Amino acid sequence: AQSVTQPDIHITVSEGASLELRCNYSYGATPYLFWYVQSPGQGLQLLLKYFSGDTLVQGIKGFEAEFKRSQSSFNLRKPSVHWSDAAEYFCAVFLKAAGNKLTFGGGTRVLVKP
């Protein structure tokens, strides 16, 4: 079945430390890939996207993500986390053949320790 998996429900990281959030997808073809961030009580903000080409993509707020076709993964990284990065992060895929819609992972909540 087609799915998007974020294995980590919660991650706690110290301010200034690096962060990596995992995302795996299960689709027959390579979908378009996205990372969104949601602060409490807010909508979703697009951090970055991958359509094709260079497998390392840069996004806003200092985030980057790497697409690995062999592992069906699209992991999100940030070298140095700031307290304002505490939020919930969602990986999403878009595949027109799968219904012209975004399918989201379950989300990873990031807590930042001072």
Next chain:
Amino acid sequence: KAGVTQTPRYLIKTRGQQVTLSCSPISGHRSVSWYQQTPGQGLQFLFEYFSETQRNKGNFPGRFSGRQFSNSRSEMNVSTLELGDSALYLCASSTGTPDGEQYFGPGTRLTVT
């Protein structure tokens, strides 16, 4: 450019009532998608409208319906509300092209009592 706006932001309804939520997309965007977000089910796709036509539909009962107007604004209606309909309803707009890049509004928090 103004972002996606949703009204109202908060809503409290009683079981059995109906509710209408509104979404105004980014200027020039012709596609509006609706998503339901709950702690238990996460983010789930409801439907997508493009140029006033429903182009895609998720796996929700017929109590959930929507429409899109000629100015691309969209409304979502839920009839005969159930407690389980309590959720954050998010609207997203896009140009409607296959790249699927969607921009989300702040959502409407619906509480059913």
